[in-house]
Amino acid sequence: MLEILREINAILWxxxxxxxxxxxxxxxxxxxxxxxxxxxxxxxxxxFTKDKSDDDAEGDVSNFKTLMTSLAGMIGNGNIAGVATAITLGGPGALFWMWLVGLLGMATKYSEALLAQMYRVKNKNGEYSSGPMYYIEKGLGSKFKWLAVLFAFFAAFAALGIGNGVQSNTIADVMENSFNVTGWVTGVILVILVGLIVFGGIKRISNVAGVFVPVMAVLYIVSALLILALNYDQIIPAFGLIFKHAFTPVSAAGGFSGIVVMQAMQHGVSKGIFSNEAGLGTVALIAGNARTTHPAKQALVAMTSTFIVTIVVCTMTGLVLIVTGFWDASGGLISGVSHNPNLEAGALTSAAFGSSLGAIGEYIVSISVVFFGFSTIIAWYVYGIKCFEYLFGLKYIAAYGVIYITATFLGTVADLSTVWAFADTANALMMIPNLVGLLFLYKVIKAETQEFFANPVQKMNM
Structure with a gap:
């Protein structure tokens, strides 16, 4: 299965x-x-400031809580385990390609959220539903419904892997390495907690995300900054490695096989998309729930999530791995900093933090992995049910919930390599229909944006 997925990913990516x-x-x-x-x-x-004009606008939750729910889906183990995987497989240069795809992806994320607001619909429960499937079908016409169905199918399927299985797998891996908790025990606990929250609806999920995400993000970023301060003399050389190996191969040494530029680009882009989700269309699945007086306002808010995730959080993780020498998959043969070459993903990042901050550093990462991963699981449940609702209506939502919770448990006992490979496959399959839709609707995006910024009242508020 792993080999098959790798061959598929080589084509898809x-x-x-x-x-x-x-x-x-x-x-x-x-x-x-x-x-x-x-x-x-x-x-x-x-x-991050309250706009009173949005209080009476149509929608289910505030702009801020929509952003927090979106960040809950992004600030997860893609920023901790994903960055570690990208750099160990693609070298330091992978971080450069993560930056590039993130900066360009901000325009993509803006466009997705804008269209989500424009083409959202109300379901039978009185809640808004939105996403690429709606703006593809409504914006491009019924002849493109097949493309909308493809996105919804792949995204509902992807939620079980990228937003669920990968997260629970990484949580279980770190829980076993840091706290000696067996995988199946972690799985049972996660099943109970996820079940209690996801069946409470979008408002309960957004409330949980509004508390979890800011606290854990600040704790993680402050810890990373402390490590960088302790290793300040390595920061400039770290940036040198990033820019150098974005365009030149990493040489082989000892048991290290070496990395070509295409690997740096491929892993940087694929893991960058995994972390910031720009182009996947996931932000559009939640952006339509926001209360706002104009689609462009929520789109601008959504755009900040990509900057926060890629330029801030992923950069912190990547720099810590590089300045501590833990990016070297050979176990330190290149960097000269010896470590266990068998460590993977979240456990590797945890060890990197521990190398500078001691046991407390490892525990900070371990706790971050647990909470970030948990918040990602519940956020992706929202994405999954939005797509499932589009395909089958509200009648079978509970069935999807059972499948989703089952996938949470399975992720804790699955092979890490297979789970990550499956996540890469799912990302590409949902990305392609969404990007096609965005390109066909670019005139709508451009016109709506121009109309918003041309408004005299809007200019006064900027």
């Missing part, structure tokens, strides 16, 4: 997909005139 992904981000960046850079400050203002 080959040059055509990388060109489609980066090309869509670049194309939208040009169409929006680099808005993700010029309007970033205003976007953060909208995200």
């Amino acid at each position: 080959g040059p055509p997909s990388l060109i489609l992904l980066a090309g869509t981000g670049l194309f939208l960046t040009l169409q929006l005139k680099g808005m993700q850079f010029s309007k970033l400050g205003y976007a953060f203002k909208l995200a």
Whole structure:
């Protein structure tokens, strides 16, 4: 199974997909005139200050809670385990490609959220439903319904792997390494906790995310900054390695096989997408629930999530791994810092933190993995049921919930390599229909954005 998935991923994440992904981000960046850079400050203002005009707007939850739910799906083990996997498999240069796909992806994320607000619908429970399947079908017409169905199917399926199995697997791995808790025990605990929250609906999930995400993100980032301060003399050399190996291979040494540039690019892009989800369309599955007076406002808020996740959190993880020498998959043969070469993903990041902060550093990462992973699992449940609802209606949502919780347990006892390979496959399969939809609807995105920023009242509020 693992070999089959690897062969599939070599095709799905080959040059055509990388060109489609980066090309869509670049194309939208040009169409929006680099808005993700010029309007970033205003976007953060909208995200973290209350706009009273939104109080009476249509929607289920506030802009801030929508952002927190979206971040719950992104600030997870993709930022801890995913970055470690990308750098050990693709070298330090993988971080450069994560940055690039993140910066371009901000325009993609903005566009996804904008269309989500524009084409959202109310379901029979009185809640809003949105996502690429709605803006593909409603924006492009019924002749593209097949593409909308493909996205919904792949995303509902992907939620079981990328947002669930990968997270529970990494949680179980760290719980066993740090606390000697057997995988199946972790699985049972997760099943109980996830079940209690996910069946409480979108408002309960957004409330939990609004508490979990800010606290854990601050704790993790502060800890990473402390390590970088302790290793300040290695920061500039670390950036040198990142830029050097983004364009030149990592030489083989000892048991280390070496890394070519294409591996750095492939792992950087695929794990970058896993961490920030720009291009996957997931933000569109929650953005339609936001209370806002204009689609562009929620889109700007959603855009900040990619910056926070990639440019801040992933960079912190990557730099810690590099300055401590734990990026070297050969066990320190290249970097000169000896460590256990059998450590993987979250356990590797945990060990890197522990090398500078001692036992407390390992525990900080371990606890972060547990809480980030848990919040990601519940956020991706929202994504999964939105897609399942589109395909089959509300009648069978409970059945999907049972399948989802079962996948949570299975993830804790599955092989790590297979789970990660499956996540990469699922990412690509849901990404392609969404990107096609965005490219066809770029004129709508551009016109709605221009209308928003041309409003005299809006200019006064910026």
